[in-house]
Amino acid sequence: MFKYLLILLIINIFYWYRPNEVVEEVHVIQKEEYDGFKIKHIFHHGSGKNHNIHRRLDLTPEYIKKTGLDEVDSTKYHHIDTNQQGFVNIDAMNSDYDWPSSVKGNPWTMNLPYKYKKGSIKRLTERHTPDFIDSYLDYAMSVKGNPQIMNRITLDWEDEEVLLPDVNDKETLVTLALMSSNAYVKYPIDDDGKKASDWYDIGEPWVPDKNHSDVEFGWGEDGIRGHVFVNEKDKIIVVAIKGTSGAAIPGGGDEETTNNDRINDNLLFSCCCARVSYMWKTVCDCYEKAYTCNQDCLEKELMRKDRYYQSTLEIYRNVTEIYNTKDYEVWVTGHSLGGSLGSLLGRTYGLPVVAFEAPGEMLATKRLHLPQPPGYPKYMEHIYHIGNTADPIFMGVCNGVSSTCNAAGYAMETACHTGKLCVYDVVTDKGWSVNVLNHRIHTVIDEIIMVYNDTAQCVEQPPCRDCFNWRYVVHDDDENDEPFLPNPLKPHKSKTKEEITTTSSSVSSKPSSIETGTISSETSEPSEPPKKQKCLKRTWYGWCSEWGEDPDV
Numbered sequence: 001m002f003k004y005l006l007i008l009l010i011i012n013i014f015y016w017y018r019p020n021e022v023v024e025e026v027h028v029i030q031k032e033e034y035d036g037f038k039i040k041h042i043f044h045h046g047s048g049k050n051h052n053i054h055r056r057l058d059l060t061p062e063y064i065k066k067t068g069l070d071e072v073d074s075t076k077y078h079h080i081d082t083n084q085q086g087f088v089n090i091d092a093m094n095s096d097y098d099w100p101s102s103v104k105g106n107p108w109t110m111n112l113p114y115k116y117k118k119g120s121i122k123r124l125t126e127r128h129t130p131d132f133i134d135s136y137l138d139y140a141m142s143v144k145g146n147p148q149i150m151n152r153i154t155l156d157w158e159d160e161e162v163l164l165p166d167v168n169d170k171e172t173l174v175t176l177a178l179m180s181s182n183a184y185v186k187y188p189i190d191d192d193g194k195k196a197s198d199w200y201d202i203g204e205p206w207v208p209d210k211n212h213s214d215v216e217f218g219w220g221e222d223g224i225r226g227h228v229f230v231n232e233k234d235k236i237i238v239v240a241i242k243g244t245s246g247a248a249i250p251g252g253g254d255e256e257t258t259n260n261d262r263i264n265d266n267l268l269f270s271c272c273c274a275r276v277s278y279m280w281k282t283v284c285d286c287y288e289k290a291y292t293c294n295q296d297c298l299e300k301e302l303m304r305k306d307r308y309y310q311s312t313l314e315i316y317r318n319v320t321e322i323y324n325t326k327d328y329e330v331w332v333t334g335h336s337l338g339g340s341l342g343s344l345l346g347r348t349y350g351l352p353v354v355a356f357e358a359p360g361e362m363l364a365t366k367r368l369h370l371p372q373p374p375g376y377p378k379y380m381e382h383i384y385h386i387g388n389t390a391d392p393i394f395m396g397v398c399n400g401v402s403s404t405c406n407a408a409g410y411a412m413e414t415a416c417h418t419g420k421l422c423v424y425d426v427v428t429d430k431g432w433s434v435n436v437l438n439h440r441i442h443t444v445i446d447e448i449i450m451v452y453n454d455t456a457q458c459v460e461q462p463p464c465r466d467c468f469n470w471r472y473v474v475h476d477d478d479e480n481d482e483p484f485l486p487n488p489l490k491p492h493k494s495k496t497k498e499e500i501t502t503t504s505s506s507v508s509s510k511p512s513s514i515e516t517g518t519i520s521s522e523t524s525e526p527s528e529p530p531k532k533q534k535c536l537k538r539t540w541y542g543w544c545s546e547w548g549e550d551p552d553v
Contacts, residue, residue, distance in 0.1 A: 035233035036111040037175065039182065041322070043315045044199075046223040047260045051306035053223065054203035054314060059108065063198065069108040100445040103178060107185050112175040115166040116234065121382060122373040123350020125156035128325060133313070133348060140369035141299050144474060157373050163236060163329045164352050167384050167422060167458060173449050176238070176354045177386075180335040181441045183227045183242035202318050222260055224308055224341070226315040236329045239319055241312060241345075243336030243441075262409060264308040265337055267301060269359045270411035271467035276399075280411070288473070295472040299367050309368065312341045316349065334358070335441040336393065343383050343418060344370065352382040353419070357394045357439050360414035363466045379460050383419025386456065388448055390432040391439045396466075404436040416464035422456040424448050 039059055046053030064070050126132045136155075143149040166172050225242040244261040266274035266283045272293035273282040286297035302309055320330070332353045334342040339355025346353035347370045372381075387394035396415020398405035405412045426432040426448060437443065449455070 035231060036113045037179070037229040037231050037236075037238060038111060039108060039227060040230045041228040041319075043202075043226040043228065043318060044223055045226075045311040045315055047264075047308060047311055048222055048306050050222060051311065052203050054201075054318070055199040056202055056318070057199050064108060070106065072106050072108060100178070100181065100442040100450075102446045102450050103174070107178075107182050110178070112178060112229070114172045114175050114231075115169040116163045116172075116236070117166050119162060119164045119382065120159050120380075121162050121350050121352070122157050122159050122376050122380070124371055125158045127349050128320065136371060137303065137368065140371075141303065144295070145366075145369035151374075155371070160350075162352070163234065164382055165331055165354055165384075167354060167386075168455050170449060170452075170455055173354070173386065173455055174445060176331075176333045177335075177356055177441060177445045177449060179227065179229055179238055179240040180243070180333050180338060180356050181445070183225055183240045183334065183338060184245070184441070203314075224311050224315070224338075226312075226319070228319055230323070234329075235327055236331060237319065237323050238331045238333060239316065239342070239345075241315075241332070241334035241338035241342045243334060243338035260308075261337060265359075266409075266411045267307065268309075268337075268340060268361065268364045269414045271413050271470045272298070273301070274411035276406070276411050280409075291469055292471045292473060295367075295474050298472075299369075302364065302368055308337075308341055309344055309364075312345050313348065316345055336439065339385070340364070343385070344368065346383050347372070347381065347418065350381075354384050354386065356386045356441055356444055357388070357391050358385055358417070359393055359412055360396050360416045360464075360466060362416035362418050362464070363414050365418055378418060379420055381419050384422055384458055385417045385419060386422045386424075386444070386449075388424040388432075388438060388444065389427040390434050392434050392436055393439045395434070397434065398436060414466045416466050417461055420458040421461050422458040424452060424456045 041059065042057045044053075044055050044057075045051075059069070124132075124136075139153075140150065165176060227240045227242070229238040229240065230236075244265055245258050263283045270276075270283075273284040273286050274280055275282050275287040275293075284297065284301040286294040286301065288294055301307070304310065316330075316332075323330075330349075330351050332342040332346050332351050333339070333355065335356045336358060339353075339358030340361040342353050343355050343358060343361050344364060345351065347365055385394075389395060392398035392403065393405065393412055396412070397403075398410070398412045400406060426438070427434070432438065
């Protein structure tokens with residue numbers, strides 16, 4: 001008997017004593033102290049020719065009650081996926097709203113539960129200094145992200161202890177997926193309850209034309225939306241970015257945003273401006289010849305003010321004007337295009353991101369030259385991509401002549417993601433076939449996350465490269481000259497081409513002493529030694545912008 005007790009004791013010691021295991025502290029919200037996320041604001045940022053329009057709608061309790069949003073029946077948002085013959089009913093799918101049938105509740109008043117864990121993120125110290133990020137991105141693009149030059153900039157990074165979404169908790173994943181789904185939800189009330197005066201102008205004043213319907217602003221108007229959820233107890237903000245609207249890329253209805261959604265999809269996720277064949281209409285003029293693309297042109301297109309990346313940055317900046325980042329944590333989520341934009345935003349500002357079924361955004365991350373802490377492992381960026389193996393858009397296989405994406409005019413050619421991948425293998429586990437309908441956010445919630453007992457394991461993506469068969473070229477002003485790369489720590493006087501030519505000709509006109517086999521005895525007239533220079537003014541990133549004589553020498 002004693003022998004068996006001793007064996008049992010040894011087993012328990014080995015079971016409980018795990019010296020090499022890292023235990024993360026996970027905060028479990030008790031029912032009596034529960035205070036979940038509630039939607040508080042909707043930001044709409046215009047795009048294309050209306051990219052200066054930026055407005056905000058505050059969903060206060062008074063507004064919700066006044067407009068009747070508190071009485072909305074959530075069943076109104078459920079999709080009808082099949083008709084009586086069992087075939088997919090595309091018209092019904094696009095006329096309804098993308099809300100999971102397994103979740104009961106009002107999208108405008110729901111109190112969404114969550115769990116968080118504590119961790120650290122390394123991010124730029126000056127990221128919220130006005131114009132800092134814009135200046136960094138402009139400079140990185142001007143030097144083409146050359147690491148040798150970028151290393152000259154002494155950027156300040158800091159490790160911050162933050163609250164992170166617990167992606168291993170099913171309830172938390174459902175909550176974040178519901179937020180992503182909420183970004184597609186349209187306004188359900190009648191025209192009398194919707195007034196343009198309820199929206200606040202953030203950018204330039206918005207003046208609709210006489211043919212424009214005020215009641216559709218923020219939903220039907222061209223641009224992107226950010227739905228903002230707030231938890232005041234733990235001081236956490238979640239920004240959910242809306243994804244693509246369109247019949248062929250399921251997720252939202254057929255809205256006015258469809259055209260610009262497709263343009264930004266094709267710009268972010270294609271190899272070269274959606275140049276699939278000569279029959280395609282490209283979204284930019286960077287294509288040069290067969291499998292050759294202008295890299296500078298691509299980068300400038302992504303950074304344009306009327307593209308979605310810049311609009312996403314603006315939404316974040318305006319959210320943080322309301323909620324001070326010293327007091328609130330900010331998380332980002334989104335589905336499809338919204339998830340990829342959220343990932344780009346997270347890399348830019350160092351924010352935790354949970355993206356659902358997002359196309360591969362690693363290529364866009366490189367083209368934008370987004371900041372990354374030197375030597376910092378990617379898995380510590382806390383960017384998580386939730387997807388399933390039956391979604392061709394997430395897996396990067398929705399391309400080719402016979403694909404649904406190709407038929408609808410989407411050039412989805414990227415498959416590589418940043419951060420970690422959390423993939424549900426529904427093809428192996430459930431026998432699903434690869435179909436673009438498995439891309440829908442409510443399918444992910446109803447038939448994947450809610451059905452699996454455990455959440456998908458999050459792992460780093462194996463080495464991955466997009467568009468390997470393309471050649472990307474750059475064109476400097478004078479490709480025969482070496483680029484001017486000034487040393488930021490020393491004064492430098494640049495020479496003009498005339499000076500360089502004159503110097504070269506004068507040198508070449510005289511035979512060298514080595515060539516003649518003699519040592520020249522000529523000496524130049526003595527001159528005063530140059531006075532020591534001192535930096536009088538520096539830019540935000542440490543480069544000297546003005547040099548002068550040191551008065552102390």
